[in-house]
Amino acid sequence: MTPDLHCTSLTKTFGDTNAVDNVSFTVPAGSFFSILGPSGCGKTTIMRMVAGFLEPTSGDIQIKGQSVLNVPPNKRQVNMVFQHLALFPMMNIAENIGYGLRRKGLSKKEIDIKVEDALDRIGLPDIGMRRVEELSGGQKQRVAIARCMVLEPDVLLLDEPLGALDLKLREHMKVELKALQAAFDTTFIYITHDQSEALVMSDKIAVMNAGRFEQVGSAQELYYQPETAFVAGFVGDSNRWSGTVLKKNGANLLVQTSNGLSLRGTVKGNSLQEGQRIDAFVRPEAIRIAYKAEELSGFDNQVSGIVSSILFNGAASRVLVKDQKGLQEIAVNLPQSGEFASLAKGAEVHIAWSSDQATCFATGAA
Incomplete structure (x- = not known):
């Protein structure tokens, strides 16, 4: 036609x-x-x-x-x-x-x-x-x-x-x-x-x-x-880290971010190499939050931090968690189970996400 x-x-x-x-x-x-x-x-x-x-x-x-x-x-x-x-x-x-x-x-x-x-x-x-x-x-x-x-x-x-x-x-x-x-x-x-x-x-x-x-x-x-x-940054909301590829195994990457976080992510195809500068993107809804680290044992990216802000918006509520070095705020969507209804600013929490939720691109490739 x-x-x-x-x-x-x-x-x-x-x-x-x-x-x-x-x-x-x-x-x-x-x-x-x-x-x-x-x-x-x-x-x-x-x-x-x-x-x-x-x-x-x-x-x-x-x-x-x-x-x-x-x-x-x-x-x-x-x-x-x-x-x-x-x-x-x-x-x-x-x-x-x-x-x-x-x-x-x-x-x-x-x-x-x-x-x-x-x-x-x-x-x-x-x-x-x-x-x-x-x-x-x-x-x-x-x-x-x-x-x-x-x-x-x-x-x-x-x-x-x-x-x-x-x-x-x-x-x-x-x-x-x-x-x-x-x-x-x-x-x-x-x-x-x-x-x-x-x-x-x-x-x-x-x-x-x-x-x-x-x-x-x-x-x-x-x-x-x-x-x-x-596209990763413009469509939807994302957390973004800049860093360097330390190791590469097929599509799987180990990245050292500019604020000292070791992060595991993925790349489409063979477009990245070890030593290359990258940007990594993780959606707030892909991140899990817990009061205890052991509740997140199945994830290959884990960060401890302090709640710096709570953004209440009904079903779309989220928190900002400042990482342990205090260098970056990470947006996390709150689950609607009611478990975190009493969560307050200053609380210590643990967050985690899987490597396939961290999409990486060469810096300047946008």
Whole structure:
């Protein structure tokens, strides 16, 4: 099946800066594809090139197998939802959704049918006569998507559309957007710097850094099998140590960290050698905590320390444990058994993790 979007060697240069540097990717029909990265990494530049607002310096963009280079935005089967939704306050909801159809010259009967269908799909069948100011933030988001979808684009581009919403509504809209994408069966390209949005909604995610894609994969692949230090540090939370490889046995490493900790970890492939500088990453949820060291005898990395801070966040509560030399705080997720409900700052604890939970990368390889 021809993919909805295929970009080949996409490059965009501004002066001496490569905002997008030789990026290639394919988005299958009907999928939810996110580009995740920090501000200034080039993700919005990619979206603007796909939409036709910018022309690539080099490379090609194909939609449904056809190159759209030099095709103006209004001639591309692409539509775009921005963070600021720009709904027309002088029009009611049905008029907002039908605006693009009127511009295309459809009859009133055709417009009414398509608008009614779109309102049904977004789960708001009875709001057509309401004014924009009468809607909640989430309802406005759905109307903005419906206004794009009635035009039946091959690809819908979404540029950080949840950024202006409050936290609770953002959490709700993550689920809503995924459901809307399935309801319309249209390819969504989603731009965000918020890893939670990308992880929850996407079929595939491209992690972008300094104009390039570091890794493309599912949420699970990015989280559990990062291929670069940047992905390991950017996706999810991690404890990070810098150090030197003392011994190497296949994928297994013995590392001396810069703060004097001996740490056992793993590396993918044969990319590290003895004597090489590395960064090691361990997720807070991979670390076990106990009051007695003997309770952690099955782990090959063990550290004693003092609780320096308790970060209560309900089911996601964690503690910061300062290692025995007092040089680094290690974040540890608390189990929900209630065993540590009385844990206090200053308590002596023991923490441990297995070597396969310590992923190592060459320093500077990000």
